[in-house]
Amino acid sequence: MLDKISQAISDFLDWVMDGIAYLLWCIADFFMSLFGKVLGLIPVPDFMHDANTMMAHLSAEYGWYLSIAEFSYGMKVLFSALLARFVIKLIPFIG
Template sequence: MLLLVPFFDTLKHWFREMLFWLFDLLMSVLEQIPAPEWFDDVGGSLAGITPEVAYFVGPMQIEYGISIILSAYLIRFIIRRIPIIG
């Protein structure tokens, strides 16, 4: 039984290294996908807000929240296109 412990530790190490390698490969593929043009202009669309509304937009960081939501929808769209996962 003691002889199997190093074997399973090695297998666990190889499996972990393989997962890290696959994750790095996936991230390098996703980094090559260009972002749409409208995605970069989300902050510019909030420039026409009146000062009364801007008083609440500043502390709540609406611009930051909208960019997070849009990026989450984009990631969900990309993941659904992967045949094994989606």
């Protein structure tokens, strides 16, 4: 008899914990989608539209040095690391 009661209480508490976890997931999903929509509203800076023309004015020597230094790969790694750092800071109890 006592085993059935403790099992029922355990099942109820599991159900409550699942409900709380689902509620927290829904809240996090809402805020992440809201964050994505807010980021979509930020306009592109004007200098980004002119970036191609600015790069075209660089001489070939700069392009060669940037190519040797793997500048494009370095920028991808740098921005990925910054994004990972930002995401880790968003996680509670870790960042």
